[in-house]
Amino acid sequence: MTVFFRFLTILRVFLRYRLDELIPKQHLPLRARLLLLPCSLFPASSLSRGERLRRACEELGPIFVKFGQLLSTRPDLVATDIVMELNYLQDRVAPFDSQEFRRIVESALGASVDDIFSEYDQEPLASASVAQVHTATLKNGKAVVIKAVRPNIENIIAQDVALLLKLAHLLQKYSDDGRRLRPVEIVEDYRNTIFDELNLQKEAANASQLRRNFANSTLLYVPEVYWEYTRSNVMVMERIYGIPVTDVAALKAQNTNMKKLAERGVEIFFTQVFDHNFFHADMHPGNIFVSKVNPELPQYMAVDMAIVGSLTREDQYYLARNLLAMFRRDYRQVAELHVQSGWVPAHVRVDEFEAAIRTVCEPIFEKPLKDISFGHVLLNLFRTARRFDMEVQPQLVLLQKTLLNIEGLGRQLYPDLDLWTTAHPFLERWLKKRFHPKTLWGELKRYGPEWMEKFPLIPQLIFNGLEQLQNVGQLAPELHKTAQQLQKRSNRSTGRYWLGGAVVAVALTLAHPAVFGAIKIYLASLNATSILVLTIGFGLAAVLIKKS
Template identity: 70%
Template structure:
């Protein structure tokens, strides 16, 4: 029953903002078009499609806001005008009771707050959809922050993710663009991302790794994690004091070298991506501060390391060479690198991809370098390659989103920032160092024992592979027949589920359409029912029906 009312709320919001218009009706089967007929009773809002989607997410609550924020990191799937609106989503929710917060901290740490902390602040420093933060001081007088997962958030996430998955499967099945947009994959990425954010011990481990990477650097400071007081749902970390990076007036007031600050941001990004291969992937302005110790050599301070990214060695190499080739206008090499890296199918015609890349990049590079957006060049490159069936890997999308954040922040701090002047020598140096004799020797030291261990088994592995390939040839026809039978069975199951899903959505749409007229009567009727008096068999049947509809199998 709770799931149905949540679905009804989603359908009502869809009708209010006419989100059905995001999918052309001509691409939908007639049965789905009939189910969406009630939508025409609602007027079209005087908003752009991006504004409609953003406001719909905000109305549906924090879990959908998080989903919208994830969509804003997928420029390979979502149009630019919608991404601009989704970037404006704010993840701010009212704080929950501080007494409850204290109880959760004590339950997580297994000790009273007064025993663990010398002082503890009742008022929260920040409150978001997933977690809430309070200030405190340890008994050694070290200021810290306590971050704790919002109570009951797992159930809310589980319920909404199941509904999102239901909607995604419907879109993928009935929209002509569904397969290309991969909505089920996007929801799965979202599920993994938000569940990772619930594990504060994972965030603490990410913070420790980043802190270790910049231990002796004056570029970036990462607050220390206090592991003795950190659990899966509780994180205690050093409290930092700095100027929020968006407070330009305060930075200018202390005499900050803004050009140096912007350039250091770019240097931090490329250091994380290419030297450390471990980068903070959520570097929006709310997570970045500037230290006050030395305004002429300003140092960044970063918080909230729940989302990090890394690349394979191959992706690092091909990305660096792609960027260098693009800015040299060597479009043929760009196309060849895309094929060599496996980013596009091996049978892609290089000359066609080269022509497409040239068409996109030539207008960009006719402008002065300081006016070129590095992030948008990368976005254009991925979008062009998508026409050649390139499927952008999640780690590359995270990288692109982080680069856009860093570049936008850098130009906000120093409008004349020339990203390429900072990035070019870094990439040239990194590629040269990659093939230095010392680097090759280090690689051999790292992987040599493993190679030597496997080498004696190479003949045996080769023989087994040949033997298995022969056996596979014998059973090939039987496997083909089994595959056809399974496909037919799966097709019949999909048809059955399709009718149930359309019926459920049509029912929710009908209720949502009629709600203004019957809302009060329906509410009185619901209140008059003695839900607790219903026999167990009724609840069992209801649960069975909803479970069948929401089943992923």
């Protein structure tokens, strides 16, 4: 019943601000136009369309505010007047009462703000969808900001997520596209993300990790967290003084190298995703500043690390190889990698998928960023995905959202940025480094103790496998099916399956040529580290067998 009332609230706000007028009805099917027809019975709003959308998002709460924030970074898809209004959602959401803010801080820290801070500003510095920020000075003279979660926000978010889940279940149940897009998994992932954002201790831990990753870096500065004054709903952090990344006039006034600034933004993104595997996943312009020091070599400054993301090693690998293959226009490899990673079903014809990818990607190369709309590219890829049953990968949703933010930011800073030229060398270096002997040796030292614990089991497992050779002919079809399943699953947890796969490979190679294809599928899914492990494992097994 609560979800139903929330739905009525959303409908009331929709009608109050006549958001139906923002929908281009000429592109809608007749049924949808008939459904919107009763909206015309309500009085028109005197506000501009951008202000109506912005106020509706504010009134409906955090999830809708974040949607508005994302739209504000896409001037290629959204009209300029709407973007200008939605920019207010970055850090200028209507604040809540300052006395309530003070009460929350004092209750969390167990002391009066006058006892903790030598100075405390009653007026908010910034107000966002989930939290509000005030400035202060510690007794030791350090300038800080105090962040507190909005009161009673959990209930609103819980209602919105419950409503989204119901809609996702309906979409997944009654729509073929819904089943392929896996909306239930996406909403559940988003539920975890948004509730994590309410825990400021988790945000503080993320900030500390990100600060450590970029320690002594000239690319990105992350402010220090003061843990003694941080709780689940209150966080105190070093205050930074920078220029908002959207204030292009101020950046140009201090002679900032805008080309270098845009290129460094791309470098930061790829460094976080591939080198650190820990990326800031809420990089809308309200969270990004530029240091006033050294405008010729500008340094970014980041705040609000509530939402971060990471990928599995396998997703990292396939993503890097996919991007490089796209840069090289090797569409055949792009298609093959999608099948190998399990992102596209194994039954898909690679040559047809290759042709479809070429059609989408070829027009975007060798163009400046201002001439490329990744929004339109994504729409074309969506249509391609429908043809080939490609499922949405929930683990990549945060990354896709971050990419949209990065594109919007780059478009505002330096429209002539050549994203391909900037990213291509980085990915080349990363892949070479991944397979460098020094990297493999580091992997061996890190996981060696765990592997050594398992090595003594290998001879017995091999002997057990050899004892089953007489039955392997009957099992060949089932093993082939199992190998295909292993291929898909091993992309998520290769370390769990390499030992069993090695035993199956040895036994089947000796027993029955009909299952060689299954072995080939399994081995194709292994990365260099896994192959190194298999080699060492068989070597030690041979030594142990010989000694026994």
